[in-house]
Amino acid sequence: MLKKPCLMIPGPTNVPDRVLQAMHRPLINHRGPEYEAMFQRISLALGRVFQTNQPVLVYPSAGTGMMEAAIVNVLSPGDKVLAVSIGVFGDRLAEIATRFGMIVEKIDVPWGHMADPQVLASRLAADNQHEIKAVLITHNETSTGVTNNLQALAAVCSGHPALLIVDAVSSLGAVELKMDEWQLDVVFTGAQKALMLPPGLGFLALSKKAWQAQAVSTSPKYYWDAVLLKKALAKWQNPYTPAVSLLYGLAESLTIIEEEGLAAIFRRHELIGQAIRAGVEALGLRLFAEQAAASNTVTAVVAPKGIEAKKIQKYMREVQGITLAGGQKQLENKIFRIGHLGYVVPTDGLLIIAALEMTLMALGMACPQGKGVTAVQDVLLQGIAAT
Ligand SMILES: *Cc1c(COP(=O)(O)O)cnc(C)c1O
Secondary structure (H helix, E strand, C coil): CCCEEEEECCCCCCHHHHHHHHCCCCCCCCCCHHHHHHHHHHHHHHHHCCCCCCCEEECCCHHHHHHHHHHHHHCCCCEEEEEEEEEEHHHHHHHHHCCCEEEEEEEEECCCCCHHHHHHHHHHHHHHCCCEEEEEEEEEEECCCECCEEEHHHHCCCCCCEEEEEECCCCCCCCCCCCCCCCEEEEEEECCCCCCCCEEEEEEEEHHHHHHHHHCCCCCCCCHHHHHHHHHHCCCCCCCCCCCHHHHHHHHHHHHHHHHHHHHHHHHHHHHHHHHHHHHHCCCCEEEEHHECCCCCHHHHHHCCCCHHHHHHHHHHHHEEEEECCCCCCCCCCEEEEECCCCCCCCHHHHHHHHHHHHHHHHHCCCCCHHHHHHHHHHHHHHHHHH
C-alpha cells in the first residue's frame, strides 16, 4: 500500500514546497550583484528573526559547527566557563569547550528538568573574582523535550561580566527569543529545525560585548572566524563560497516567516505543543519533561511498561509511514520523541495522536479508543476560539 511519508522528528524538519521550488534554480556568481542583493535581503530578515541589531553570520555548516564557532570565537584556551547542561546538547557544548582547552565547570541538571535560575544566580554570585568568562546554555534541549526559561536565566547573568552563550538550534524561529532585549551574547541556530530548510546552514550572532571578546580570543580559527564573515558582510558577501542553493531556499523561508509573523509562529508552536502533550497524556502515557518546562517544539514520551520505544517507532514507520525520533544516550529505547517544529500546523497533532493510539492498541496496550484524539480536538477548539 502507498505510504505518504510523514516526518515528525526534531530535525531535519519538513521543508515547504515553496522553499524546495525556490532552490531549484541555476547557480549564480556569489561575487555578483544578484547574489549581493539576495544576501542583503537575507541578512536583514535574519536580524529580525534573531531580534537583534547585530549582524547574523551565515555559515555553510551543521548546527554543531555553530556550537564550535561560538566557543572558538569568543573564548580562549584556559578560560573558565560554566556549562549548564540539561541533556545531550548541553553536554556536547561543554565537550566542545573542553576540547578547545577551556576549563569547564558543569551544572548538570537531571534530564527532563529545566535549569533553575536561582542555582545559576548563586554560582555566579560566588564568583566574586569574575573568573567565569562564559555561561553556556541550551535554550531548548531537543534530547529531553525541555525548554529552559532563557529570559530568567539571562536575567541572573546580567550582574556578572560573563558572556551568555545560547544554543538556540531547536528554538529560534519557533519559540520566543529576544537576543538584544534579553542581553544574550552569542546565539546560534541551524537551518533544518524551525527555519524549514534542508540541513547545511548555520547562523551565529554576537552581541557588542561578544564582539569585544572575539577581538581578543586566542583560539585558533579560520573557517569559523566571525571577523572574516563580518567584513565580507559589509559588501553583502562571504569570505568563501556560500551554500548558494540553500540561500535561495533561505530567502524563501524567511519570506514565509515574515508573512506569518513571529507572534503567530510562536502561537502555532504553542498550540501544537499543547495539543500533542494533551493527546499523549490522554492515551495514558507519561511525558518525559517536567510539566512547567515541556517544549513546544519537541515532545519526549516515556515508552509504556512492556513496550519498547523502538517497537512503537518501527510500527509507526512501517505501517503508518510516520517517522518519529528515538531517545539518545541513556534514553535510548526508553523514550521516543515527536518533533513538531517548523513547517507544522496544530491539526498535524490529530494525525500523530490518532496514529500513536492505533499503534499502542496494535502492540497490545489497553487504550481507550478516541480519547487521545478528543483531547487534541479540545485543545485545538479552545485555541481557535482564543484567536
Ligand atoms: C539539532 C541540534 C544541534 C545540532 O545540530 P546538527 O545540525 O545536528 O549538528 C545542536 N543543538 C540543539 C539544541 C539541537 O537541537
